[in-house]
Structure formats: structure tokens, C-alpha cells
Amino acid sequence: MRGLDDFLAECDHGPRINELTGFFASTAAGESGMPIRRPVVDPRLLPSNRLLRKLVDLHAARQGFFDRHYHGSIPYRLEEECRMAYAVLKYARHRSEPLSLYSLGTAEGTMARTLSELSEGQIRSLSCSPNAENYKCFMAYGEPPAAEFFIGPFHRLTKDVLASDARLAKFATGFDVILEDTTFQMYSPNRARQVEFVVQHLKEGGIFVFVEKFRAVDDNDYIRREHQKDFGFKARYFPQNEIEKKKASVLATMFNNEVTLEAMSHAVGAHFKHCVMTWNSGNFCSLAASNSRSNLDRYLSHMEAPAIPHEYVYESSLSQPCERFGRRANALRVETQTHGPA
Known part of the structure; x- marks a missing residue:
């Protein structure tokens, strides 16, 4: 990787492990930032089938x-x-060998651990976090099988x-699926180098x-979506003073490290031929990228419909399922050829 030492130094100075350390440590320990009620899955938004219910229940328990x-x-x-975990679980079940999953920066790694347990080792997962408090939560239910x-x-x-x-050597050959969950935005806006670094795995x-x-193209759109999030959703779980406090102490810093979808497209397109948007909630989006069209197709084919009310979805012009996948694709964006290698 070009300029690796400079990139590592940039990350070492990132807010996630510097000025935001206290917030993440206290929240991971349950000492602050706890909602007034525990969020639970709205069963009306997900299909009712035995395997998915089992996944939701285990995820809640972990x-x-x-x-x-x-x-x-x-x-x-x-x-x-x-929904995403269910797609990964179904994707893994059609493989002849175990699937390796890397979930980076996902706090206590609940989704990864749940998948390893539920698949009985067919999914071998690795989670990471700078906080030992998250590791304590990860281990709170005993040492999980096939999850590190x-x-x-x-x-x-x-x-x-x-x-x-010795524990991690089994992952040295790489991962079949990698999930970056709101991690890069806590370090810098340098998506090109961040993607380049992780894609080696x-x-x-x-x-x-x-x-x-x-970031939205129009700042006013961004602000309106933030208001919808804060007053239409977060207010169910947090007092208004806590919402405002986090906005000032955390979100303002995070905003400086956010990028536009166009900038992300260039960073992802430098390494991948195919990229699909699979979810949108206000200013948040999920993208899935691969150089294997067949693998990406297979993963998308296992995704159920997005479990979110329509008023939170703003990629309306891209909200139709991909024709070539039929009605089961349920991606929020048709696949586009990016700038990656041919």
C-alpha cells in the first residue's frame, strides 16, 4: 500500500481513538448513553420464518x-x-466450505458472534474494536464457538x-465477507486509503x-434528514438533552469525516467492478461491492425486502428492485459498473 506509514499515522491521530475515546469507552461500559428503553426489532417489518426469527432472538440475547x-x-x-445477517447466513449455507467474516469496528461484534453460533461454525467470524469494554460484552455469554x-x-x-x-491465523488467507460498519467516518474522510488498506484482507x-x-449534495437535505432521525426516531429512546449533547460532542466531529456517495463511489470503484446500494435510512446507506458478479448476485438474492418505513428512504429514484434479480433482489439501487479493474 502506498504511503502506509503516513496512513497509519493518520489513523493513529483520528478522533475515534483520541478525542472520542471517552464517549466510546463509557458507552461500551454502559455508564452513559443508554436508551430509556431497549430497542427491539419491529416484527411487522421483517418476514415471518423460523430461521429469521431464530436469528433475531439470538441477536437480541447477545x-x-x-x-x-x-x-x-x-x-x-x-x-x-x-436482514443483512440473514442474507449472509443463507449465502454461507450454499458453500462447500466455511465462510470467513470480518466485522471491523462493530462494537461488541453481536452480529458476527450470532452468525457464528447460529451457523454452528459454518461462518467463522472476527470482530475488532479499540475498546476492551466491547470485548468484555463479547465474552459476557461465554467464549463463542468459531468467533474471535x-x-x-x-x-x-x-x-x-x-x-x-494463534487464534487469528486461520484468517490469514483472507475473508469471504467484510463489513465496515460506520467505522471509517470515525477516523478521517480518506476513503481511498481506508478501502485500500482493508481490501487486502x-x-x-x-x-x-x-x-x-x-453527506448530502444539498446541506438542507442533510439537516432535514437529521431532524427526522432525531425527532421521529431517537426521541423514542433518548431525552432531547442527550440528543443535543451527543450532537455537539460526537456528531460534529464525525461530520468532518463523512464523505458524499460520489466520493465513496470513486474509492470503492478503484477496487471493485460491481457495487450495489442495498439500504438507505436518512443520511445512512449500505453498499455491497465485489469483483464477482455471481457472488454478489447470490448474496443479494438472499436479501429480504428492506425493513424500513418508506418515509426514511430518500433514494427514491433508485428504489426499484433490480430487474435481472426479479422481485427477490430487494436492493435499493441497480448495479452499476464502477471504475475498478475490468
């Missing part, structure tokens, strides 16, 4: 403190996490670290999923 804060902060992110945890920021998990750690033909908060 959640830690930070998850409660996170899922009470982003409209219908909990439902989307279960790296205590440290994403940029310190290198191939050398994987190869030299992805196997050929693997799928890279990004969940991020994006």
Missing part, C-alpha cells in the same frame, strides 16, 4: 451496551442488521498480526459491505 445505544440512534438499523475478537483499531490488524496470532471474489453516514 447484545451488549453499545448495541443498545447504536440501535436506538439510527432509524431501523437493528432491523437492517438482522481483536482488541485494537482496524488499521492495526495487519496480515502480519493475523499470521502471528478480502479474498478474490469476496464481498465488501459498507454501512456509512453520507
